[in-house]
Amino acid sequence: MSSDCIFCKIVAGSIPSQKLYEDDDVIVFNDIKPISKVHFLIVPKLHVESLASCEVQHQALLGKMLLLAPKLAKEQGLAGFRTMINTGREGGQEVFHIHVHVFGGGEKLPRI
Numbered sequence: 565m566s567s568d569c570i571f572c573k574i575v576a577g578s579i580p581s582q583k584l585y586e587d588d589d590v591i592v593f594n595d596i597k598p599i600s601k602v603h604f605l606i607v608p609k610l611h612v613e614s615l616a617s618c619e620v621q622h623q624a625l626l627g628k629m630l631l632l633a634p635k636l637a638k639e640q641g642l643a644g645f646r647t648m649i650n651t652g653r654e655g656g657q658e659v660f661h662i663h664v665h666v667f668g669g670g671e672k673l674p675r676i
């Protein structure tokens with residue numbers, strides 16, 4: 565837990581979120597500024613800054629986060645979706661608590 569981290573505050577329940585899923589290791593909630601009809605974030609309860617600060621001890625957690633993506637996307641009615649992990653300021657990361665974006669729905673997503 566990092567006291568000035570917004571996602572740690574969501575994990576602790578001190579900031580509200582539209583929660584889609586929770587277990588001992590992860591929490592999943594809707595992005596507050598969705599870029600598609602469906603857009604949620606898969607967030608570990610453990611405070612890890614970014615993908616660049618992950619080590620081998622985080623391997624199982626990262627695998628769990630990725631495996632949740634198709635399961636929850638299907639539950640949200642998505643036939644296809646995109647996953648994104650922004651890493652570092654230059655990679656577009658704004659919240660420095662690792663998270664996987666999952667989004668889709670509506671128009672076919674543009675080629676990146």
Ligand code: AMP
Nearest residue numbers: 570581594595596597650656657658659
């Ligand atoms: P990133 O740029 O990858 O760090 O993405 C951070 C994401 O967190 C952005 O898409 C924000 O819209 C989202 N976000 C920030 N604050 C909240 C919040 N309180 N609840 C839900 N999503 C949030």
Ligand code: ZN
Nearest residue numbers: 569572611661
């Ligand atoms: Zn945090």
